[in-house]
Amino acid sequence: MHLKRWLTAIVAIPIVIYLIGFSPRLIFYIFLFLFSAAGLNEFYRITLPQIPISLKIIDILLTLALFLTLYMGNVLLLPGVISLVVIMPMLYFLFSDPSRGEKYLSETGRIAAGFIYVSLPLAMLVQIDRLYLINHSVRGIWIFFLLVVTAANDTGAFYSGKLFGRHKLYETVSPNKTWEGAIGGLVFALIAAILFIKIFRLHPVDPTIISLIIIMSAAGQVGDLAESMLKRNFSIKDSGELLPGHGGILDRIDSILFAAPVLYIFLMFMI
Secondary structure (H helix, E strand, O other): OHHHHHHHHHHHHHHHHHHHHOOOHHHHHHHHHHHHHHHHHHHHHHHOOOOOHHHHHHHHHHHHHHHHHHHOOOHHHHHHHHHHHHHHHHHHHHHHOOOOOOHHHHHHHHHHHHHHHHHHHHHHHHHHHHHHOOOOOOOOHHHHHHHHHHHHHHHHHHHHHHHHOOOEEEOOOEEEEEHHHHHHHHHHHHHHHHHHHHHHOOOOOOHHHHHHHHHHHHHHHHHHHHHHHHHHHOOOOOOOOOEOOOEOHHHHHHHHHHHHHHHHHHHHHHO
16 A cells, blocks of 8 residues: 555656646646546545436536636636536426425535535636746746645654554544644644745745644645545545545545635735
8 A cells, every 4th residue: 555655656746746837837727627527526426426427517517617717817707607506406407307306405515515625626726826827936836835735744644643643533534543643744744834935935934824834734634534524424435546545536635625725815815
């Protein structure tokens, strides 16, 4: 498991660095969209295994509309796109199976939850990239910062928990996670993020940025727990098998999905 985990990382890291830092932005945004579509597919496979294929396609097309809206810079369209995430499934059930009963509302809610949980946070990366593309010599610098925080947090928590873990963090949801692991993840995230900030002169190392790192680290760990709860409730071990040693897409980005909105809000206040 550890060998597969590291081999996958060794292959994936150069690709991710190229896409974020060196590829044409359209290529990077297409990659984010495809990642979102794959994550949505995993989410629906877990929560709605019998979802009609047409509804899955509709939600993926709405995800595409979300990315196109941000790529074109027309953020005023966003409320319309997001509202369609609920309207379209309701219209589908209205005309295809009006006698579905209470199930239609539950299924509509799960479809909307997938979009908000997976697509929206990843789409925020497009906006972060577009807003800060001209403000730093390194492309995607804040996205790299996000990945450094979440990767250091995940790695630090994993190995600190293995070595020192004694006290369960939230046994009901994830029996293997410990307080020692959580603290180790936070420490690793702080060290890695501060080094990154100093090397790239991203931001003064002040209480504001330290608070951001701590909140992002905590959000990432909560995101990990939230995905563990999702898998436990539906009795599965991994969200998928796409990434050897890591599981599925959701297993790899669960921390990012919760940490990205924290970074996005912070940067919006910086403008």
